[in-house]
Amino acid sequence: MNILAKLLSLEPELLVALGGDADLTEQYLSSVLVVELVVELEQYFGLMIDDEDLLTENVSTIRKIGELISKYKEMQPSKE
Template sequence: MSVDEIKIKVKDSLKRLLEIGEQEVTDQEDLNQLGMDSMSSVNLVVELEEMFDIVFDDEELLFENFSTVQKITDIVERKLVLPQ
């Protein structure tokens, strides 16, 4: 799966979870400013794990790792490339 495909899926999930419709989400935009809170973060993590068939380690579950689309894409890409 390409980085662009990952990014599209991440953005689609965020738009649905944050209920922001078709609003454009940039790669570096602070998701907290779009309404990302602890509950939506947990929902996003669960959805990403199911969508990409990955598991995030406890030490990876920091808000800073999920604060922008780019950071989320990077961590998902690493999980897909590295063996579980």
């Protein structure tokens, strides 16, 4: 959530207040910021998000961002 707050120049409390299903593209998330967000998420979580998932709709809410991250974390091989 801190990544998103930083990128959108918003206080983390405001993002929490918006809720997990608030559409971030309506007021905050431009197409340029979508690309920046995906890059930040890839770097922070050590993921490589496939091109077919690089859609604004996949990061339009906090819940969808979490689902996208979870999907790719589950796909990573176990480090055992």
